[in-house]
Amino acid sequence: MIEIIQADGTREQAVIAAMRQRAAEQNSEIERAVRAVMEDVRARGLEAVRECSLRFDGREPYEITREQMEAAYAACPPELIRAMEHAAANIRDYNEKLLHRSVEWASPDGGRVGRVVRGLTRVGIYVPGGTAAYPSSVLMNAVPARVAGVEEIVMVTPPTENLSNAVLAAAKIAGVDRCIAVGGAQAVAALTWGAGFIPRVDKLVGPGNAYVATAKRLAYGTLDIDMVAGPSEVLVIADGSADPRFVAADLLSQAEHDKLASAVLLTTSGALAEAVRAEIVRQTGYLSRSEIMECSLRDFGCAIVCRDLEEAAALANEIAPEHLEIMTEEPRALLPAIRNAGAVFLGAWSPEPLGDYLAGPDHVLPTSGTARFFSPLSVESFLKSMSVIEYSRESLFPIREEIIALAETEKLTAHANSIRVRFEAAGARGEGK
Numbered sequence: 001m002i003e004i005i006q007a008d009g010t011r012e013q014a015v016i017a018a019m020r021q022r023a024a025e026q027n028s029e030i031e032r033a034v035r036a037v038m039e040d041v042r043a044r045g046l047e048a049v050r051e052c053s054l055r056f057d058g059r060e061p062y063e064i065t066r067e068q069m070e071a072a073y074a075a076c077p078p079e080l081i082r083a084m085e086h087a088a089a090n091i092r093d094y095n096e097k098l099l100h101r102s103v104e105w106a107s108p109d110g111g112r113v114g115r116v117v118r119g120l121t122r123v124g125i126y127v128p129g130g131t132a133a134y135p136s137s138v139l140m141n142a143v144p145a146r147v148a149g150v151e152e153i154v155m156v157t158p159p160t161e162n163l164s165n166a167v168l169a170a171a172k173i174a175g176v177d178r179c180i181a182v183g184g185a186q187a188v189a190a191l192t193w194g195a196g197f198i199p200r201v202d203k204l205v206g207p208g209n210a211y212v213a214t215a216k217r218l219a220y221g222t223l224d225i226d227m228v229a230g231p232s233e234v235l236v237i238a239d240g241s242a243d244p245r246f247v248a249a250d251l252l253s254q255a256e257h258d259k260l261a262s263a264v265l266l267t268t269s270g271a272l273a274e275a276v277r278a279e280i281v282r283q284t285g286y287l288s289r290s291e292i293m294e295c296s297l298r299d300f301g302c303a304i305v306c307r308d309l310e311e312a313a314a315l316a317n318e319i320a321p322e323h324l325e326i327m328t329e330e331p332r333a334l335l336p337a338i339r340n341a342g343a344v345f346l347g348a349w350s351p352e353p354l355g356d357y358l359a360g361p362d363h364v365l366p367t368s369g370t371a372r373f374f375s376p377l378s379v380e381s382f383l384k385s386m387s388v389i390e391y392s393r394e395s396l397f398p399i400r401e402e403i404i405a406l407a408e409t410e411k412l413t414a415h416a417n418s419i420r421v422r423f424e425a426a427g428a429r430g431e432g433k
Contacts, residue, residue, distance in 0.1 A: 046196030158183025
């Protein structure tokens with residue numbers, strides 16, 4: 001049962017604080033355990049990875065062959081293969097349209113400047129597998145990397161029963177180069193420093209449990225990461241025109257992830273809030289993960305009745321949710337007021353699971369309020385750029401004294417000398433200007 005709150009400036013702030021506090025499950029005990037694993041793997045390499053895998057997963061890490069991936073693809077039902085290939089095509093199309101290109105242009109001083117864009121050399125994608133199989137995570141992580149031109153994509157996933165044919169088929173469809181059955185903090189450590197047949201990567205992306213998230217945070221700086229993801233969340237803004245069945249269904253679609261998931265309704269209609277609460281009770285009765293959903297909604301779910309949609313939008317921006325659905329009479333009209341969200345879903349026929357699986361934009365999104373400054377995973381996450389500067393003597397000469405003045409102001413005389421010596425040499429050769 002979700003609580004219904006009248007927005008009064010205080011109670012909703014307590015809700016926001018509780019949502020953000022969920023990220024604190026990365027507590028000191030988890031960090032100590034993860035740090036020990038990371039340091040052990042860094043020191044002893046593959047031997048430490050093997051010991052951790054045996055202790056936590058019951059078997060040593062191993063590499064899945066290309067033939068096994070092909071066999072898994074062949075074993076999947078045709079309708080599942082069609083769905084995954086459709087999803088991959090949409091993800092590919094979306095990211096191709098976002099792809100940055102190398103570009104150069106003439107500078108105002110007469111030189112040439114620009115940037116060269118390159119895909120990263122090797123990236124790792126982490127696909128969780130402790131509680132379920134997630135072929136969609138394979139597609140969402142690997143396809144944008146392939147579009148970016150990453151040279152090698154290495155997938156790691158725990159060696160559990162959830163390393164299914166669907167997961168391996170998705171790896172084939174997405175263009176994964178290597179698939180290694182290893183999970184947890186030991187997988188993150190192995191990809192950070194390299195461990196035997198597990199290579200070091202430049203960047204690691206993908207969701208995981210609190211141990212994986214903590215390991216990624218500790219690894220950042222040695223490699224790049226996408227983000228430190230917390231529990232899933234959805235926020236729905238709805239007015240009296242919304243169908244309470246749809247709103248309830250979408251709140252439940254996130255509440256079923258785990259007991260720390262958050263599902264919040266911001267509405268201008270008290271009647272809708274009551275109807276949604278009744279629908280949640282009805283729908284929970286026939287859904288399979290009802291116990292998880294009930295805990296999630298009890299602890300991190302609520303309906304907040306706002307004065308108007310402007311207040312709802314302001315509160316949504318403060319919460320900065322992972323998923324934001326707008327179910328109002330004119331959903332697009334509210335979009336300009338939204339500044340902070342991982343993904344925005346406009347209208348009753350754009351439910352959050354559409355984004356999770358098939359629409360094309362990525363489902364790896366910032367959580368716990370970090371949408372204030374993080375962006376979703378995309379092709380841009382797998383690109384890096386290098387600045388390009390090319391001046392001739394003729395274009396450098398008119399600005400030489402300005403560069404020298406700036407360098408000497410900062411007491412960097414060698415910088416100034418680097419400019420001055422060029423024109424002293426030119427004068428000595430009788431080249432003049």
